[in-house]
Amino acid sequence: xxxxxxxxxxxxxxxxxxxxxxxxxxxxxxxxxxxxxxxxxxxxxxxxxxxxxxxxxxx
Amino acid sequence: xxxxxxxxxxxxxxxxxxxxxxxxxxxxxxxxxxxxxxxxxxxxxxxxxxxxxxxxxxxxxxxxxxxxxxxxxxxxxxxxxxxxxxxxxxxxxxxxxxxxxxxxxxxxxxxxxxxxxxxxxxxxxxxxxxxxxxxxxxxxxxxxxxxxxxxxxxxxxxxxxxxxxxxxxxxxxxxxxxxxxxxxxxxxxxxxxxxxxxxxxxxxxxxxxxxxxxxxxxxxxxxxxxxxxxxxxxxxxxxxxxxxxxxxxxxxxxxxxxxxxxxxxxxxxxxxxxxxxx
Numbered sequence: 001x002x003x004x005x006x007x008x009x010x011x012x013x014x015x016x017x018x019x020x021x022x023x024x025x026x027x028x029x030x031x032x033x034x035x036x037x038x039x040x041x042x043x044x045x046x047x048x049x050x051x052x053x054x055x056x057x058x059x
Numbered sequence: 060x061x062x063x064x065x066x067x068x069x070x071x072x073x074x075x076x077x078x079x080x081x082x083x084x085x086x087x088x089x090x091x092x093x094x095x096x097x098x099x100x101x102x103x104x105x106x107x108x109x110x111x112x113x114x115x116x117x118x119x120x121x122x123x124x125x126x127x128x129x130x131x132x133x134x135x136x137x138x139x140x141x142x143x144x145x146x147x148x149x150x151x152x153x154x155x156x157x158x159x160x161x162x163x164x165x166x167x168x169x170x171x172x173x174x175x176x177x178x179x180x181x182x183x184x185x186x187x188x189x190x191x192x193x194x195x196x197x198x199x200x201x202x203x204x205x206x207x208x209x210x211x212x213x214x215x216x217x218x219x220x221x222x223x224x225x226x227x228x229x230x231x232x233x234x235x236x237x238x239x240x241x242x243x244x245x246x247x248x249x250x251x252x253x254x255x256x257x258x259x260x261x262x263x264x265x266x267x268x269x270x271x272x273x274x275x276x277x278x279x280x281x282x283x284x285x286x287x288x289x290x291x292x293x294x295x296x297x298x299x300x301x302x303x304x305x306x307x308x309x310x311x312x313x314x315x316x317x318x319x320x321x322x323x324x325x326x327x328x329x330x331x332x333x334x335x336x337x
Contacts (some may be wrong), residue, residue: 028113029294033302042305043287045317050291053324 026054062239071125071240074211075249082107082151086254089144096135101264104129112150113144120333122146133309145196148255149177152199156206163212164309168297169206173199175334179327180285186323187313189277197262197282199310200255204246204263211292212238229303243267270307288320292328 034047063071077083085102088094103110110131117134120125128134135143158167169186180198184191188333208216215238231241248263255263258275262282265272269281283306294300310316 026295029300033291033300034292036227036301036304040304042310043302046287046291046302046305046320049317049321049324050294052321053292053328054295 024054030054062237064239068240071211071245072248073325075207075252076152076155076210077108077247078107078148078253079154081109081250082147082154083149086144089140089147092141096132099135100131100141101310109118109150109154111144112154116150118142120201121174142192145192148259149199151194151253152203152206156203156210160206162209163216164205164209164213166206166209169202171334172293173202175200175289175293175331176282176285178330178334179288181279182327182330183281183285183313186319187281188283189313191305192267193278194281194285195258196256197278198242198285200246200250200259201263201266201282202242202246203249204242204244207245207249208234208238227303229267241267256301265306267303268306269304270308271312278304280318280336283309284313284315284320288324288327289331292324292331 030047030051034043034050070289078086081103085099088098088102103113113131114134116122117128117138128137128314131143134146138146145334147330153170156166156170158170160166177195177198180194181191183189184194209317219230222228222237223230224237231243234241243264243266247260250260250263258278261272261275261280265279266282266286268279287302287305290300290302
């Protein structure tokens, strides 16, 4: 389960700030980018890392 | 829609552009192993625009000299002939397929992605104690086949795009169905024509393969991983990003773990943003 931390900058260099207004778009874009790799266990790892990067996910 | 027949493919390959003459001559001199810095500088001096492009690349953050080098001779001394050779090939490719001459693809976007992959590959190479110059060149040129398509048969690329959208597949799968050749194979042909280093050629040919090549597998794995990371971290700045498959045994071959990549991701993200803004 992913917990999204609102209005928090993930790291000093990231321009993308998660907020109520764009979190749905980030989730959608990640879903779309990884839509073809559902059965690839290695890329599931990458997807988790990318979710953490953008959303500060607590997995 | 019709797949290219053998004669059309041969015609396509025969249309592949040549590297600028000064780059060819300078690379030949460097490869002769008797090259002096002044000899290379003299050859390049015949093409001032190439000197500017090469110095721009040498002084970019990728080569870490940040404006310190003002002459080719000094660049040769500081960076070494091997690195200069790689930088020359990269500058030559950028000159051959200028962003200003886009036909079907937006070459600006293609070069930005190529520079991102090159920068990330160089970063990973430094962490993994691999050759950074080869990593940068292979990263920069990995999609050179797409630029060759744009140069030689731009009128067919709309069909590729249409097939990809209708069949929800990867771009290289659509190329294979529509054109009979993918950008990796065409890129390999161009790399052979330009006499690029074998490791770079193999990487261009196999960066979307299911399995690693027997030789030069580390560089191929490095560029595949860098490509994936760049696509993954450009989902907000580019539309319709699809993360391509990871080559089997990619991470074990590089002796790297997802935990290490997680740790490096902020630096990699910053590097990509820096490239995109450049």
